[in-house]
Amino acid sequence: MDTLRQNYELAFHITPNLEDADVHKTRQDLEKSITSHGGAISFSREPERVRLAYPVKHQSNAFFGYFNFNLESPESISEIRDELRVNGNILRFLILKQEEESSTKKEDAIRRFAMAEKRKARMKQAEKQAAQKEGPKVDEKVLEEKLEEIIDKL
CATH class of the missing domain: 3.30.70.60 (Ribosomal protein S6/Translation elongation factor EF1B)
Structure with missing residues (x-):
């Protein structure tokens, strides 16, 4: 035995x-x-x-x-x-x-690391989507010129 x-x-x-x-x-x-x-x-x-x-x-x-x-x-x-x-x-x-370090402890650590990586990837994706929703950026000079044109027409 x-x-x-x-x-x-x-x-x-x-x-x-x-x-x-x-x-x-x-x-x-x-x-x-x-x-x-x-x-x-x-x-x-x-x-x-x-x-x-x-x-x-x-x-x-x-x-x-x-x-x-x-x-x-x-x-x-x-x-x-x-x-x-x-x-x-x-x-x-x-x-x-x-106590011997069990394989389950190692597996838990690997699982936690993978979850953290997924969380980081989701955060980056959310930031990209938020940036896309804002729309295209407008140049301030162009915007001022258009406002002046509109004011002149009034």
Whole structure:
């Protein structure tokens, strides 16, 4: 039975008290945790030191990084979460399920673009028709001469 792989994103904060080598090792441990549960990492961002908007576990700084990965079985996510919870170097983490961009979204965007193009074409056509209804333009000098002729005849 062929199952579809679900895409996920794991964002994490590592405690700022670690040396760079320990931060790198913690990142590798997270990567091993994902791959050991059948995950395939598609993108990885190396952790970098950031200032937190508010203290987390009495820390105002942390190393922030994230992974994009996919898994076949959703049950593996709970196992990965359990491993992250017991890891003392992780201040906080978040695992998000990523929605695939469906073909219907693409089709809707194409349809909206086509409708906008039709609307523009209709507006141009309406402008042309309005210009034709105005009739031919008359030169002001010719009009003044005709008015003077009519006035002289009176």
